[in-house]
Amino acid sequence: MTRSDPVPTPTSSTPPGLLTRLLRAREAGLVGLLLLVTLGTAAINPLFLGVGSVRDLFLNVAIIALLVVGETTVLLMKHVDLSISSVVGLSAFLSGSLFIAHPGMPIPLALLFGLALGAALGSVNGLLVAYGKVPALVATLGTLYVFRGVTYAVVHGGQIYASKLPAAFLTFGTGSTLGIPNLVLLVVLIMLGFGAYLGSWRGGREYYALGSNAEAAVLAGISVTRRTMTGFVLSGAIAGLAGVLYLARFGTVDATAGTGLELQVIAAAVVGGVSINGGVGTLLGAGIGALLLGVMGSALVTLRAPGFYQQAIQGALLLGAISVDMLVSRRAAKHLQAAPERDGRTK
């Protein structure tokens, strides 16, 4: 910015170009790994690619993948939302109660209810972080407890049973349209929509700006408080919707529904290349990350590895992914430094 002499290659375009290339490489690497695991497992047990097991796999991944959308939005801003699992639990239980009280309720209304409930809960996080200046980790850890406590209080030892839910709703949860399970279709549509929003819309790009450099974002005229608030409301709304889908998928729900999902979701996003330091990552990558973790999980089941290995391997995969990321970005940084007089910071 301070230099006045003309530069042959504009500094503003080179870093993003490199970044995009890195991200592309990242996603390509993930897809490669995904193929390797899938084909490797299928070679040992062809049933792995059977219609039923692929369908189950996608249904399992769908809810995590949906939650990843909201978490990615928050992570991009260099915040984190730990409360999503509690939002899922509360939304699943309340929407189930609503169905039992009003069996004739149309399904879209239930989905809207989940969205609205989640948005309301998310706005609590947003208020705390954006206006109360409470660090997101503290605020959402606190609301993780509070929302879960509210769920316990509401549920009071009760349970929602699939047999009490309207048949139409359960058919929605297990049914398919054009051969694709409804839940998967819905999640893919939401991911595409959000991918476009984060990738090309002004509002979406602001999350990246905020996470890359908050001060610069302020100077660029971005309302940090409003953007932060919106991010948390979106993450909450998506978690609320995921709660309704959770109910549709599992039917039977108690007060502990969704416990521990938050770490799986963050793991999927980070494996998919979303930086915990904000500003870096795409929904495509995060979605592939969720899929990869899901495929690994069911590959282990298919290969008859004891279920116990799954968690350890997920953890190792996450560590491997972030380590490789760091090494790659260090090399990239070295390249940038090696380029002569790239920016005026040395002055």
Added chain:
Amino acid sequence: MKALRNLPGWETTLVVLVIVALLGGGLLSKDFLTGQNLSFLTANFSETLLMALTMTLLVIVAEIDLSVASILGLCSAVLGVLFAAGVPMPLVILAAFVVGGLAGLLNGVLVTRLGLPSLAVTIGTLALYRGLAFVLLGDRAIAEFPQAYTNFGFGTLPGTLIPIPIAVGVVLAILTAVILHATPFGRSLYAIGANQVAARFSGLQVERTKLLLFVMSGLMSALAGVVYTFRFASARGDNATGFELGVIAAVLLGGVSIFGGKGSVVGAVLAVFLIGLINGALTIVDVSNEILTIVTGLLLIGSVLVPNLVGRVQAARQRRMSRGATVSP
């Protein structure tokens, strides 16, 4: 005015809250303020107390360790597997500490050598170590440890009602407090947490210090694992699942800043007692855990939000005053 984030009176406030919790518990039930009940109740949070000590140090240097409860579980599984295999008990315990130390070392190496954020690393090792605990032990439970050892878990100091694990925790807390507040090493932690770059330029071994703290956290979690296993006389892979959030909640409620550079051992210890006492008081009057969960969450948020708001109001008032007066303070 920034000192307001760490109100000088926060420890005092916590002491008052602990007394209120004690008296409140006494009012709720006449069985609360009995030695037997308090003994039982404090034993319940001995693992949290232990892990909160090293967590305090880590948060002061602006790092975090989410894997503590998983290390606890892994060490518990190691205890169970080796004991079941007939290894002599002292060796079994030694092995648990070695595993805990190594687990902490891996966290530390990933954070300090690779420069990865500790939040991401320890979310990964949270899953990894818990997974390894299950790989070792499956869903089996190993019980029937020798009584001499389980006594360490649920025994009390001879002639008193003080649980042994709590006594160990208090001694370690005093030790940690002395190290943190009265040694150059301890003071250097504040310097690192407040400004890592400045700390490095003033010659502090930032990386080595952090590595050491992660190893200490692993060893302390191993101790907590030994205590937990003997207290319940049961080694299981899922021992203490989810405890990490309780530990972090206590440390933050104790006034340790999540941004590093601020906090005290006394505050963290008081917060562990406060949450434990409220828990115990509510349990004794049959208020189910749900209220406690909500109270813990609200306390955690409030402990950061209230000083923030107070600070903001004061800053606003000061601005108004300085606008009125031309003389600078």
